[in-house]
Amino acid sequence: MKAHEVMIRQVHKVKESDTVRSVVEKFIAHGISGLPVVNERNEIVGIISRGNVIRQTFKSLL
Structure with a gap:
C-alpha cells in the first residue's frame, strides 16, 4: 500500500493564529487527526x- 492510496486529497489547514478550539472543531468536522499550520504568507x-492537543491539555492540568 502506498501513501497516495490512503491520503485525503482535499487538504484542510489552519493559521498560526487560530485557536486550539477551532483546530479541534476542524478535526471533528472533517474526520481528520492532523492539519498543516500556515503563516500569513500561506507557507x-x-x-x-x-x-x-491532548498532550498539551494534560500538561496544562498538571
Whole structure:
C-alpha cells in the first residue's frame, strides 16, 4: 500500500493564529487527526495533531 492510496486529497489547514478550539472543531468536522499550520504568507510552518492537543491539555492540568 502506498501513501497516495490512503491520503485525503482535499487538504484542510489552519493559521498560526487560530485557536486550539477551532483546530479541534476542524478535526471533528472533517474526520481528520492532523492539519498543516500556515503563516500569513500561506507557507507551511508546522503540523498540529490530535496527539499534540491532548498532550498539551494534560500538561496544562498538571
